[in-house]
Amino acid sequence: MIEIGSFIKLQRTKREMTQGQLAKGIVSLSYLSKIENKKTEASSEIIQLLCTRLGIQLKDGFDANIQKKCKEWYNMLFEVNDKEEIISTYKELQAVMDENLTDSLLMFEIHKIRYYLIIGKYNEALTKISDLNEMSGSFDNLHQYYWYKFRGNYNSANGDFEQAIILYKSAEERLNQIEVEEKEIADLQYIISITHSKLRNTLESIEYAEKALDIYMKEYYFMRCAQCHIVLGISYRRIKMYDKAIKNYNLARHLGELNKDKQVIQLTNLNLGYLHSARGGSKEAIHNYLEVVNDLEVDLNARLTSLTALIKEYYTINNVEKTKQMIEKGFELFEQININNNDTYRIHYYVLKTYNYAINKSNSKFENLVINELIPYLKEHKDYANLVVYANMLGNHFEELSKYKDSVKYYKLANITYDELVNL
Known part of the structure; x- marks a missing residue:
């Protein structure tokens, strides 16, 4: 349960009220500060008056309906399917949380970090981390697990993979002290594997991908199985175990085709392109890259990633005409993007301009x-x-x-x- 002082501070700042506005006629400014900073325990009458001014109803104990709705929302964040539904459900829950003090509130607040990352509001995610940091000392083991995991997500999203892996390992240490579903354990193992891959800790990436894959296979969670196979393929390519890499890529593509998931299929093609390029197989690499570039159903970042890889390949084999064609196609795709407001695509833009200047x-x-x-x-x-x-x-x-x-x-x-x- 969230500390009442921390809760009052959280709700006051959310409503952009000063301590003076909240305290006026109820308690002194210094006394409210002590309440918010957990330096004193106020009487139930004072707490009731403060909550009334904040427009909050105090509810005792467990609220099954609120917890059920929260769990549904948490599952949406886990799957990351329909963002509009995620946002709509969040707004419904936020309205309930703003009016009630329930046992579900703290977990809801921690999951907001993940929510803001999903909808691309990284500054709001950082602000939420800062707000919760002051009360993190009162978190139980389950709260700490998600606190570490979602902070790891934030650091990973910002490219700080060294800090992300530290936070993910802290979350992993809590697993022996809490009860969570198997798919949650596998999810943590999968993101640890991805982070090790970003850090090029190849053996660790293989270890965690295989752990996650074992669980996903038992759960018949085929899309995550496919993603694990892709991570394994990348890892084996890096240590030049090409046959194992191709086997994992083919398994990933097969699962993607079974589920008609274009993102998985084309991510496999992209990585097969990298593999063939590393082996000097330009013809095969170009074929795989083109599969992604020409698929209009695949997200723009994946198409640009393949396009820049394709430009490098054509440039390497001195095919000037094709290099120029692909550069032109890249600039056409960039007409859909405001590069000044989106750092996600900046590397692709630099690559396009680099090869454009080089070829000309x-x-x-x-x-x-x-x-x-x-x-x-x-x-x-x-x-x-x-x-x-x-x-x-x-x-x-x-x-x-x-x-x-x-x-x-x-x-x-x-x-x-x-x-x-x-x-x-």
Whole structure:
């Protein structure tokens, strides 16, 4: 149960009331501050008066209807299907929570972190984390589990995978002290696997993906099985166990086809493209990338990711005409996006402009973009794999211009970054 002082503070700030406005005629300002900061226990009469001013009804104990509605909403957040329904249900629940003090309130507040991330309101998620941090000391083990997990989600969404894995491991430590469904355990294992994959901790990624896969297979949760197979495919590709990688990709694609899930099918094609490219199979890689690029049912980010991979492939094999065609197609897709307000697509935009300048021999524009924008962006986001690619590209560019001092500088950056990547 949420502490009454923390609850009052939460509701007061939500209503944008000052302590003075809430306390006036009921208690002194200093006494309200002590109540909110859990430094004193107020009488039930004072609590009732404060809650009345806030427009809240005090309810004792367990409310089955509210808990049932909350659980339905939590499941929506887990599945992430219909965002409109998620938002609509949230508004209904928020109206109830604003008028009642119930046992479900604290868990609802913690799940708001996940909710804000799903609807893309990262600043609101951070504000909610900050608000809840003050009362986190009173969380029980179940509250702590979701508190750590959703904060991990926030850090992962912002690219801080090192901090995310610390938080996910803290959530994992709570599993022995709480009772949750098997699918919840598998979900945590899956996101730990994904995070290890982002950090290129390949063996750890395999370990957690296999744990999650075991549960999803028992639960007949085939879409998550497919996602685990994709993670395993990526991991085996990185350690050059290509046959195992292809086997996992094919299993993922088969499950995607059974469920008519285009996102899974095309994510598999994208990763098969990466695999064939790594093995020098440009023809096969191009085929897989085109499957994704030409599928209008796949989300824009997936299509752009495949398109930039396709541009790199055509450029590598010196197919100038096709490189130019794909760059033009990329800029057409970007007409749907306001790049200034959406960092999700910024890397793709940089890549398009980089290859556009390179293929058209716009040397000064190429150098300015890669040196002053792309490389700093990759460093900031710790995107070491792409940093190696574009530092090498820049080194090769300067070498062709006989600017050997600059060439050595960027080849050295590529080598140092590669060493960091290997040691991650």
